[in-house]
Amino acid sequence: DAxxxxxxxxDCAEGRAANLPCNHxxxxxxxxxxxxxxxxxxxxxxxxxxxxxxxxxxxxxxxxTEDRKSSTLILPHATLRDTAVYYCIGDSGGGADGLTFGKxxxxxxxx
Amino acid sequence: xxxxxQSPRYKIIEKKQPVAFWCNPISGHNTLYWYRQNLxxxxxxxxxxxxxxxxxxxxLPKDRFSAERLKGVDxxxxxxxxxxxxxxVYLCAPNAPRETNTDTQYFGPGTxxxxx
Numbered sequence: 001d002a003x004x005x006x007x008x009x010x011d012c013a014e015g016r017a018a019n020l021p022c023n024h025x026x027x028x029x030x031x032x033x034x035x036x037x038x039x040x041x042x043x044x045x046x047x048x049x050x051x052x053x054x055x056x057x058x059x060x061x062x063x064x065t066e067d068r069k070s071s072t073l074i075l076p077h078a079t080l081r082d083t084a085v086y087y088c089i090g091d092s093g094g095g096a097d098g099l100t101f102g103k104x105x106x107x108x109x110x111x
Numbered sequence: 112x113x114x115x116x117q118s119p120r121y122k123i124i125e126k127k128q129p130v131a132f133w134c135n136p137i138s139g140h141n142t143l144y145w146y147r148q149n150l151x152x153x154x155x156x157x158x159x160x161x162x163x164x165x166x167x168x169x170x171l172p173k174d175r176f177s178a179e180r181l182k183g184v185d186x187x188x189x190x191x192x193x194x195x196x197x198x199x200v201y202l203c204a205p206n207a208p209r210e211t212n213t214d215t216q217y218f219g220p221g222t223x224x225x226x227x
Contacts, residue, residue, distance in 0.1 A: 034215075043115075043202050043218025044154065087153055095216055096206075097167065098144055101153025 001100045002027035002090030009106040018075040020105050022088030025069040031092045033064060034099070035073050037084040044087065044101075047073065083109045115219035117203050123225045129191035132222045134203030136184065142206040143180060144216065145188050147199045154202055154218075160186065190224075198226045 005023040012018040024033060032051050036044040048055055048062045050071070055062045061074040075082055087104040089095070116135040124130050136143065142161055146154035157176070159167040162183035171178065175194070180186040190197055200221040207215045 041220070043204070043221050044216075045218070046215040049215075096142070098146075098156035098159055099154070099216060101155070103151070103153055 001092075002031050004088045004090055004102055006086070006088055006102065006105045008103070009108065011108050011110055012075075012078050014080060014109050014111050015077055018078040018082065018107060018109070020073040020075075020086050020088075020107060021070065022073070023070045024088070024090050027068055027090045028092065031090045033062065033068075033071050034089040034091055034095065035060070035062065036087045036089065036099070036101075038087070038104070039081075039084040047086075078107075078109045080109050080111060083107060115203060115205060115217055117201075117219040117222050119222060120220065121223050121225075123227065124193055125227050126195055127192040129189065130193050130224060131187055131189045132201050132203075132224075134186045134188070134219060136203070136205035136217075136219075140205035140207075141183075143186055144204040144206075145178060145186070146202040146204060146218075148202060148221070149199045157188070157201075193224075193226045195226050198224055200224070 002024045032049050034049040035047040038044045047059050050062045050064055064071045085104040085106050087101050089099050114137040118133050144159050145157040147157050148154040156170055158171045158178050160180045163180050178188045200223050202221040203219040204216040
């Protein structure tokens with residue numbers, strides 16, 4: 001699985017877009033970029049994943065650079081409930097062999 | 112958390128005591144994972160099941176940890192005897208239900224173990 005690098009923590013004002021970066025310069029061609037988040041005292045929750053194209057769902061948007069060495073998770077209108085640790089994971093099999101989590105980014109939404 | 116039940120939610124024991132965790136996912140999950148999450152870290156895989164077979168237990172400390180998944184549905188993770196360093200959150204994660212045809216994992220709320 002690709003090694004990913006994320007900032008340790010970030011702040012964002014409530015109602016603004018939260019942009020969470022992730023570097024994955026060693027990602028291989030068949031590895032997807034997955035994002036999970038973990039709210040305090042809960043298990044991780046799947047957000048979104050993508051390979052090359054940008055993706056959007058009801059939770060977030062994922063922007064992947066053309067060279068696939070980095071990506072950005074966008075929460076368009078952050079709320080206080082979005083405060084969580086966000087994990088960026090590179091995986092070729094959808095996590096079938098188990099997901100490899102780093103330490104993630106602790107996103108704090110400020111009122 | 113897609114109906115994944117873990118029990119107990121919290122457990123405090125003294126070192127050298129045994130402890131067991133249960134995971135009850137809704138049916139329809141071929142694959143089930145157990146992870147351990149230490150404070151301030153991301154979850155780390157302990158064991159992976161395909162139906163009732165443990166297909167990857169390379170990260171499971173087999174001298175004290177054991178697991179089973181009877182009938183390919185519910186699963187149990189046991190520690191005997193527990194050590195201070197086993198204090199962590201133990202997470203169960205079935206994969207997405209077969210009918211959704213997606214490769215994602217659904218995590219339970221976890222069991223927080225404190226060993227004194």
